[in-house]
Amino acid sequence: xxxxxxxxxxxxxxxxxxxxxxxxxxxxxxxxxxxxxxxxxxxxxxxxxxxxxxxxxxxxxxxxxxxxxxxxxxxxxxxxxxxxxxxxxxxxxxxxxxxxxxxxxxxxxxxxxxxxxxxxxxxxxxxxxxxxxxxxxxxxxxxxxxxxxxxxxxxxxxxxxxxxxxxxxxxxxxxxxxxxxxxxxxxxxxxxxxxxxxxxxxxxxxxxxxxxxxxxxxxxxxxxxxxxxxxxxxxxxxxxxxxxxxxxxxxxxxxxxxxxxxxxxxxxxxxxxxxxxxxxxxxxxxxxxxxxxxxxxxxxxxxxxxxxxxxxxxxxxxxxxxxxxxxxxxxxxxxxxxxxxxxxxxxxxxxxxxxxxxxxxxxxxxxxxxxxxxxxxxxxxxxxxxxxxxxxxxxxxxxxxxxxxxxxxxxxxxxxxxxxxxxxxxxxxxxxxxxxxxxxxxxxxxxxxxxxxxxxxxxxxxxxxxxxxxxxxxxxxxxxxxxxxxxxxxxxxxxxxxxxxxxxxxxxxxxxxxxxxxxxxxxxxxxxxxxxxxxxxxxxxxxxxxxxxxxxxxxxxxxxxxxxxxxxxxxxxxxxxxxxxxxxxxxxx
Amino acid sequence: xxxxxxxxxxxxxxxxxxxxxxxxxxxxxxxxxxxxxxxxxxxxxxxxxxxxxxxxxxxxxxxxxxxxxxxxxxxxxxxxxxxxxxxxxxxxxxxxxxxxxxxxxxxxxxxxxxxxxxxxxx
Numbered sequence: 002x003x004x005x006x007x008x009x010x011x012x013x014x015x016x017x018x019x020x021x022x023x024x025x026x027x028x029x030x031x032x033x034x035x036x037x038x039x040x041x042x043x044x045x046x047x048x049x050x051x052x053x054x055x056x057x058x059x060x061x062x063x064x065x066x067x068x069x070x071x072x073x074x075x076x077x078x079x080x081x082x083x084x085x086x087x088x089x090x091x092x093x094x095x096x097x098x099x100x101x102x103x104x105x106x107x108x109x110x111x112x113x114x115x116x117x118x119x120x121x122x123x124x125x126x127x128x129x130x131x132x133x134x135x136x137x138x139x140x141x142x143x144x145x146x147x148x149x150x151x152x153x154x155x156x157x158x159x160x161x162x163x164x165x166x167x168x169x170x171x172x173x174x175x176x177x178x179x180x181x182x183x184x185x186x187x188x189x190x191x192x193x194x195x196x197x198x199x200x201x202x203x204x205x206x207x208x209x210x211x212x213x214x215x216x217x218x219x220x221x222x223x224x225x226x227x228x229x230x231x232x233x234x235x236x237x238x239x240x241x242x243x244x245x246x247x248x249x250x251x252x253x254x255x256x257x258x259x260x261x262x263x264x265x266x267x268x269x270x271x272x273x274x275x276x277x278x279x280x281x282x283x284x285x286x287x288x289x290x291x292x293x294x295x296x297x298x299x300x301x302x303x304x305x306x307x308x309x310x311x312x313x314x315x316x317x318x319x320x321x322x323x324x325x326x327x328x329x330x331x332x333x334x335x336x337x338x339x340x341x342x343x344x345x346x347x348x349x350x351x352x353x354x355x356x357x358x359x360x361x362x363x364x365x366x367x368x369x370x371x372x373x374x375x376x377x378x379x380x381x382x383x384x385x386x387x388x389x390x391x392x393x394x395x396x397x398x399x400x401x402x403x404x405x406x407x408x409x410x411x412x413x414x415x416x417x418x419x420x421x422x423x424x425x426x427x428x429x430x431x432x433x434x435x436x437x438x439x440x441x442x443x444x445x446x447x448x449x450x451x452x453x454x455x456x457x458x459x460x461x462x463x464x465x466x467x468x469x470x471x472x473x474x475x476x477x478x479x480x481x482x483x484x485x486x487x488x489x490x491x492x493x494x495x496x497x498x499x500x501x502x503x504x505x506x507x508x509x510x511x512x513x514x515x516x517x518x519x520x521x522x523x524x525x526x527x528x529x530x531x532x533x534x535x536x537x538x539x540x541x542x543x544x545x546x547x548x549x550x551x552x553x554x555x556x557x558x559x560x561x562x563x564x565x566x567x568x569x570x571x572x573x574x575x576x577x578x579x580x581x582x583x584x585x586x587x588x589x590x
Numbered sequence: 591x592x593x594x595x596x597x598x599x600x601x602x603x604x605x606x607x608x609x610x611x612x613x614x615x616x617x618x619x620x621x622x623x624x625x626x627x628x629x630x631x632x633x634x635x636x637x638x639x640x641x642x643x644x645x646x647x648x649x650x651x652x653x654x655x656x657x658x659x660x661x662x663x664x665x666x667x668x669x670x671x672x673x674x675x676x677x678x679x680x681x682x683x684x685x686x687x688x689x690x691x692x693x694x695x696x697x698x699x700x701x702x703x704x705x706x707x708x709x710x711x712x
Contacts, residue, residue, distance in 0.1 A: 211639060330639075
């Protein structure tokens with residue numbers, strides 16, 4: 002509470018937007034504090050404007066563009082969250098933003114669509130919090146191909162080192178999803194519970210019957226929901242179910258047919274539930290030879306190891322029980338095997354009927370043929386290895402006639418030429434234009450040389466040829482050097498190499514560059530420098546620049562631009578040097 | 591030149607040499623140097639169903655199983671360095687081997703693992 006001398010009392014005072022704190026009663030200005038985080042400039046002794054104070058980079062100092070990036074990301078995530086209907090709670094979005102921060106730091110967002118990265122982050126957050134959202138929900142909302150999104154998600158898991166985390170290892174728990182789906186089908190609370198329970202029992206039985214392995218979970222859940230809803234009197238339009246689980250009608254019917262083929266389809270609902278409970282209770286023997294192993298499921302540290310690195314409940318959930326139907330994929334494979342065997346049998350019996358006497362020698366020959374072919378293959382490998390040593394340029398073992406078959410005959414050649422030219426006329430036009438340009442250029446040069454004697458012209462041609470040759474040789478040498486060279490020994494060397502490779506040599510004052518390296522190597526820490534000292538430096542620079550001009554012309558250097566690239570090498574020292582080398586008030590940023 | 595689709599190493603080499611010969615016949619001075627087998631892909635069938643979920647949880651660091659995205663389990667074996675695609679039907683695809691014996695060795699290694707997770711017939 003500042004004291005107002007005019008009113009002779011302490012008053013709270015009003016603070017103006019301009020920073021004035023004025024007394025309540027008389028309006029006298031009590032204090033004037035105008036704090037601002039902007040950069041302010043003051044005039045120094047030379048009359049030049051200079052930054053007041055110094056910009057210090059702190060740990061928490063995120064550049065403004067970074068801040069904007071994360072704010073925008075958070076907004077997008079919230080919008081995505083709302084669009085998918087995840088509720089008003091912001092924890093998911095914040096978690097996803099944390100993942101996004103790490104992704105940005107690791108450079109994961111470069112070269113990928115931000116939308117996809119954000120969706121992947123949100124999906125990981127959903128999985129962690131066990132929210133009932135599948136990848137296909139995201140891809141449906143954003144209209145992105147689910148496999149593209151899946152690839153981004155897998156790569157993100159890799160970057161965040163989540164590959165062995167239960168988030169990525171454990172499969173989706175259907176119970177959370179079924180509740181969500183049932184809730185959208187009906188509003189009656191008790192019904193929701195009943196239908197969900199039945200659907201879950203059906204899913205468990207599908208699991209036992211190996212219908213789930215290798216399948217998209219949504220299809221099975223849709224089928225289970227369909228059956229459960231039917232059992233309780235609801236007649237859900239298949240369209241509703243399809244919309245919920247994002248599968249097509251054909252898939253749904255296929256799953257229903259597969260379930261029909263299993264044994265559990267004949268049971269009533271009550272029988273199904275009873276069977277489920279019975280199997281849960283009965284002691285299932287773990288496979289023999291399983292030593293005490295660390296628990297890998299989510300009950301790590303809580304339950305005891307049962308089998309396959311899972312506790313008892315997870316084992317029964319994941320692996321199911323002994324027996325059950327074969328998975329449909331395996332059934333299909335078996336069927337194909339059966340068909341093949343039958344066909345082979347048929348063929349054998351057929352042949353036997355028709356060609357009884359002739360067949361046996363033929364079959365024998367056939368099998369002998371096969372075995373000799375095998376031996377030949379093996380032999381070929383040996384032989385081809387032998388010919389290798391002879392010199393593989395000798396194509397004598399290749400049939401010339403066969404090769405000639407691949408080549409066009411004299412009559413075919415012009416036809417093919419016509420076809421190709423008709424198909425690629427655009428390319429030919431471009432090439433013709435290029436040639437015309439080159440010819441025009443050459444003519445212009447010739448016109449210049451018209452007045453010279455023939456010897457001069459010859460010399461000119463020779464010079465051109467020599468230049469071309471030397472350029473090619475230089476390129477080759479550079480490529481060979483780059484391939485064979487050892488990594489740069491010092492930072493200075495590395496910087497030099499980088500500049501030559503990027504062909505920025507003409508834009509850089511190498512003498513100043515070398516000086517910088519020299520200085521940082523001689524003075525490790527900060528060194529107080531005076532004005533006169535820096536002037537001397539600059540003079541020295543100009544002097545040497547004129548003398549050793551290795552690289553042709555020296556343009557005006559943009560000191561700051563180049564130095565920024567070496568920031569990593571020299572760290573803090575730069576800020577020091579920049580302040581003293583540049584007196585025009587332009588600090589290093 | 592890359593030659594792909596051959597059914598044996600010798601076939602691949604023969605095909606590549608034939609093409610080189612064709613180029614030679616067209617008048618270009620072609621040489622046949624540095625032939626190298628880069629990738630061998632093999633498939634097989636173990637004839638029993640496999641529980642991919644449990645294989646994934648038991649061999650976490652090596653296997654990748656995302657039923658939402660691909661029906662098979664991708665198993666990256668370290669030695670020999672090959673990738674196996676394992677499907678519930680029992681069919682296996684082995685790829686990434688530079689030599690035939692690597693493929694065989696990979697199958698030898700994976701068979702006991704698969705047998706561990708086979709469907710037990712009651």
